Amino acid sequence: MFLAEEAAQAASKFDSFDIFVILFTIVIAIGVVRLLSAAKKNPFAIGFGSISLIVFLIMDVVMVMNWMDKL
Template sequence: MFLAEEAAKTTSNFDPFDLFIIAFTVIVLIGFLRLLKAPEKNKFAIGFGGVSLLVFLFLDYLMIKNWLGLL
């Protein structure tokens, strides 16, 4: 009985909210690239976008690692 319960708990680590995290990462990446290509550079916006992009990329890394069962 305990083995069946453990097997049922580990069947899926996917959460539908993960799709939103991936979508937000893509949106932040597009915004960051547009900021870098802009003729007039806004250093604060580039820094904020860069930090945001790093945070979301780290979240994606942890999320995919969780999908694979490595966390």
């Protein structure tokens, strides 16, 4: 019984929203790279995209640490 409860707790750490967070991080990273490589640079878009990328990367790190029980 104890092992079943422990397995249920481990399974509950992963949420289906985690997949979307990782996908949004990838999309934001692609956007920031494209903004930085563009001929005509938009400083506001580069700043907004960079801050968004930093926030999502921190969120990814916290999410993965929660999966590994490091948090």
